[in-house]
Amino acid sequence: MALPASKKDLTYSSFEEFRQKTSFDFSKLDFNRPSICNSLLKLYDQGTLCLSTGEDEKAYMLLYRFFEGYLKLKSSKLYKQDRNYVENFISKEKLSKSMVVLETLNEQIKQRYQEREEEKKQITKIEPPKVQPEIKSPIIKNVINPTQFTDLIRQNVYTILLVDIRDQTDFENSRLNLDYLMTLEAKEKKLISYINIPGDLIDTTSWKIVDALAKKDSNSGQIFSQRKNFDFLIFFDLDSFFNDLKSDSKLMILKRAVYEFDLEKVKNEPVILDGGWSQWLVYYPACKTVSIQNNTCEPNAQEKKIHIEYSEVVEQNEVVQEPAQKPEEPNPKPTIDRTNKPKEKEKEKENAKVEPVLNPIENRQKNNLAENELNFKNSTLQNFLPTKILSRVNKPQLQANNYEPLNETIFNSVYAPRFKFLHTPFMKDGDNKVLNPVTGIFSYENKPGGFNAEAKVKNEKNVAKENKPALKRTFSSPNITDLENSAEDKPSGFKTLAKPLVDRANKPSMQENMMVSRIEDLEPVYAKIRPGLTGIRNLGNTCFMNSIIQCLSNTEPFVKYFLSGQFRKDLNRKNKLGFKGEIADEFAVIMNALWTGRFRVISTHRFKFLIEEFNQLFKSNEQQDAQEFLLFLLDGLHEDLNRVRIRPKISTQDDENCESPDKAWKDHLSMNNSIIVDLFQGQFRSTVTCSTCGKKSVKFDAFMYLTLPIFTSKCNLHECLDLFLRSENMSGESKWKCPNCKQYRDATKKIDIWKLPPLLIIHLKRFKYEGVWRDKITSNVDYPIENLDLNRFLTGPTVSGVSNNYRLYGITNHIGTMDGGHYISMCRHLEMDRWVKYDDSDVKELSSTSALKSPASYILFYSRY
Structure with missing residues (x-):
């Protein structure tokens, strides 16, 4: 598809209006009828025709609906029952071409609207002020699911008060990570407030709740007293579902106190998060804060557990102490010397020689x-x-050539x-x-009662009786039992049995x-x-x-x-x-x-x-x-694959400055020790400084990837890293409770990279929220393929023999919009050291590296060299 030089004029007032007109309701179409394929092809043909005549907006709409319709078609019964029929009509070549054109047209149309806005600003004609349309609240009733809850937070449109009524200890150990959920725009507008009202503070009237909360946490009490200013109030506990709530539950008491019995009316009826914290955590486990106390037990928890004694497990290097007086052996040693049998460890050494996975790190x-x-x-x-x-x-x-897809x-x-x-x-x-x-x-073992050592011995005896052969032995072969009983009476030169010729070690x-x-x-x-x-x-x-x-x-x-x-x-x-x-x-x-x-x-x-x-x-x-x-x-x-079988209890220190990076990493490894930690995890240093007294709090956390913000215009990876490591102001509702001032203060937060992992994953943050629209940043980010030098971005000490230079070996690309698109990957083949493109079942070697850098790059995989 060639883009024409001449373009027709824009037909809409803004780019946002154009995007709204692009969407189409496919619910009225029957995607199970074969004729749907012809309809989608007509959209494609009309789109290409409009493209050739310079009608960019119309071409984008038609191709966008063609692509979205195909995605709907892939989920239909028609596609599952007769996939070949659909793919014969709509080829992969047309799909790939449409995606490329959509990416190009989206950028061009957006730029044309921006240029038109700039021209309007230069006109000195006085125009009457336009009345901004009032933003209508979404239709949200008295319950919301975890996905709707998270989408509402990310919209950057409404002011929301989140009220968590779990116990204070549970709240402090793990809660919503608003730094991850909220965008920078939402933080600047101070749209989201998040407080904890423990269940024991909830009363039938809101003023009693405010008084009790103010005594416990003045900042939370002040925020809750301003609840009428929020567009939405969302309440949740640990694991309550809305349909199971009773009238005397804490959530319903809080809701009635705020909505029914309160003199200050809120804007909308308070909403309950269905399933509470636990259900939300199933959907978004990475969007929570992590505390090193979340694996510790309550003091009385051990007393409530049933105590079961097990036999002790002997470690590999542990020497077992023999009893002072050995019990008599029930049977004498056999004549055959079984010490000649090859050891299992020797077999393993011969069959599998394994060498180090990692280069020396520390x-x-x-x-x-x-x-x-x-x-x-x-x-x-x-x-x-x-x-x-x-x-x-x-x-x-x-x-x-004769493969058929698996029928559903x-x-x-x-x-x-x-x-x-x-x-x-x-x-x-x-x-x-x-x-x-x-x-x-x-599966379950077929045991009627609890497990104990005595029952196990009885079972083994019963099995031995059942396995006893019914036939009497003949005298045509030596009696092994007699050989064992007379082993001590035989002379030392007694001839042993020959080693079998068949090596059973080769058995699969x-x-x-x-x-x-x-x-x-x-x-x-x-x-x-x-x-x-x-x-x-x-x-x-x-x-x-x-x-x-x-x-x-x-x-x-x-x-x-x-x-x-x-x-x-x-x-x-x-x-x-x-x-x-x-x-x-x-x-x-x-x-x-x-x-x-x-x-x-x-x-x-x-x-x-x-x-x-x-x-x-x-x-x-x-x-x-x-x-x-x-x-x-x-x-x-x-x-x-966590090698830690029993997680230790680690107590946090009151003064975070006392925690060194080595101690923090050691504590992390004591609970998390796997190949994932060895290869993919590094360490951050987070420093919060009080703007009033200068008090600093330093904390070290592990990370598994870097999520880098990107610019809307062309940039390089080093500029994105500088933006990521820039200091952030904490003010308004994000104020920090200074341990020196004993109250909430404005502060600055700075993230530094203290230690880098052997394998570094970089996530380019291409998706963002603009009002109710979810948008994708398609700017080109330039990143090195052979030598990514991160020495100047590393704050921690350098380790002798450990390089901070990285080499690109994998890329995940996202082609299309946020609502629909396609993922492919390009990887450096381990044996050929050449780049290969993986597009689902289609695998091809790349003739050049020019395709490795594009506006579609989403996740980068680097390895230390």
Whole structure:
């Protein structure tokens, strides 16, 4: 599509009005009829025709509706039942061309409206003042769900008072992170206020609540007394759903006190957050503050727990003390010397040689990784796959030319029930829950009562009796029992049995058999290709998931950790914050499939199913944010692979200045120690300075990625980093409670990068809110590909032998608007050291690096070198 030189005049009063006219109501259309494809094609053809005649606005509207209509079509039954029919009508080439033209037209039309506004300002003609239309409040009744709640906060239009009635300790440990949820514009306008009114302060009248709250927290009391000035009041507790609320509940008492019995009427009826804090946390786990006290227990909590005694577990390096007097052995030693049997550790050393994953970072991290180090020099990723897996998946089953997509009906009737059986995250840990190592399925042990050592001994005796053979032995072979009984009477030269010729160590292990079976469930299309060039099918707007998986698949130390099987040693299935190891298990299956070099394309049905079950945010077939998925995936893998089995209790110090960066990092590692922490996490230093007395408070926190604000015009990555590290004023409702002044004061907050991780993820903040519109910043950000020098941005001390220079190895691009678009990834292939484009099932090598920098770049992956 070539853009004409001559353009027709703009037809709308503003760019905002043009955007409003662009939207279209598709609810009246039937997307299950085949004729819908012809209708969408007409939109495309008319759009291209308008583009050639210079009608940019009309062309944008038609192409935008064509693209949005196709996204709706992908969620219809017609697409699921006859995907080939739809794709024959609407080709990928037309979709990609329309997305590129939409990006270009959006920028050009927006710039033309801005230029027209500038021309109007230069006209000296006196015009009568225009009456600004009154902003109508959205239709919000007495309840709101977590998604609507978060969208309302991010709109930057309404003043909102958030009232959290949880206990004060719960509120201080973890609450809404408004710094993350609110935009800079919302902070400047002071639109959102957030206070805590503990349940014991709630009374039947609002003036009593204000008095009690003022005695406890004067600032919160003052904010609550001004409740009539807010557009909305939103109340929530820990976990109450609106339909389950009773009239005597704390939420309803507070609502009646404010709305029914209060002399000062509020603007709108107070709203209840459905499901409370717990339900909101399921949707937005990354948008909360984190306290190091949130894993500690109450003083009386241990007394309430049932005490169960277990046998002590002996550590690897621990020496077991033998009893002073050994009990007599019931049976004498056998004649056969079993000490000649090869040791298990020697087999492991011969079969799998693993070397360090990481370059030396710090001595402290070296000690933590001493037993888990891997060295991958002078080796290919395919070498980390067991040879038995490679040989067994080599058999061709499906060819690329005769492959048919999985029918939805077949999937729901055959695969979905099995997936639901495999997925058992809500089984109670205390009910003898066990994992079958062959099938990977959790189940309950068939035990009538509680578990104890005596019952176990009885069960073993019963099993021994049941397994006793009914046939009497013959005298044609030596009696082994007699051999054992007479072992001590035999001379030292007694001839031992010869070592068997068959080496049973070559027998496929259970893990390998299970891995092969799980790979075959990915519906692979067999083809002999270079490892790492396997595509992933789009299962319905899952491009956000596929692009992130491909970038992580080309993260060298991370993928080798899974291919070598090293992750199994760190699996933490009992971690209540994790997913019972199911996410890590399935992720390892996908990594093995991508690097076998035997598949052209695979499907990730089970992985998608698990992600949706664990996080309802990803359950719909609508497009999702790749950055939110990346955060959820890394956090889930961290908890599944956390080496810390028992989290220690760490008490916070009153004076935060006493906390050094080393102590803060040590405390962090004592609760969070995984491959994710080793590779992806660095450390921030946050300094808050009181503007009145100069008191400083310093705090150190871990981070997993950098979210950098970007400019609306062309800029480079260093300028974005400078903007990110700029000081921020804390005033108005964001005042800081100075420990020296003992009251809220204006202050300045400064974030510094204290320590950088080996792998650095940079998220470019392209999406923003402008009133009720969600907009995307499409400016071009220039970033280095080969050498990103971060030395001048690092505040902490440099470590000898550790570089702060980074090399780009992965990019996730978002093409389109915030409401609809497409994700692709471009990665530096680990073995070829060449750039590859991953577009769902389509994988191609890039001939040049010119395509690596574009206005579509969204997430950047860097590695230290």
